[in-house]
Amino acid sequence: AQSVTQLDSHVSVSEGTPVLLRCNYSSSYSPSLFWYVQHPNKGLQLLLKYTSAATLVKGINGFEAEFKKSETSFHLTKPSAHMSDAAEYFCVVSDDNFNKFYFGSGTKLNVKP
């Protein structure tokens, strides 16, 4: 069975400082992993995806994530936070046919001026 655990329900950073949102996964086979972002009153948007290619994945808006099999982690990072990054972020794992998707409980990112 597949699942993801987002280790922080809330993260607060100052504008211009690095962002780290943590995600650990559990999967019985080589997983496909995703990060989605949900801005208030907007639909979920795909940030980036890992599908067994390069372990360092670059996404939109300067975000990237690194797949670490030994640590079963897929943490999301950004070198410098912007006010517009304030949103809720979800880590997602899918089965190998992309027929089922499992979302984490989400991390709310607050960016302080």
Place this chain on the structure above:
Amino acid sequence: ETGVTQSPTHLIKTRGQQVTLRCSSQSGHNTVSWYQQALGQGPQFIFQYYREEENGRGNFPPRFSGLQFPNYSSELNVNALELDDSALYLCASSSRDTTYEQYFGPGTRLTVT
């Protein structure tokens, strides 16, 4: 290009009633997935439809059922509504070639009283 649309936006039903939610896929997409997002939680995968057949299912009882039509639009039906069914219901469409890249609609907010 038209995005994913859902109707209605909001709905109030009474316990025991039945409800039908509708979703129009993004142009060119032939796969539809439905999710339930309770307040303060991540989306939970209900099921996925491809070529008018259920293609994958999450841990939801049979009173949650769906349909996909030849034009790839979709319905989610919930029978015998319970109070815990109150949630935001999200529809996501994707193409078969890139099923992992889901495009989400704005959701239908269902309240069961």
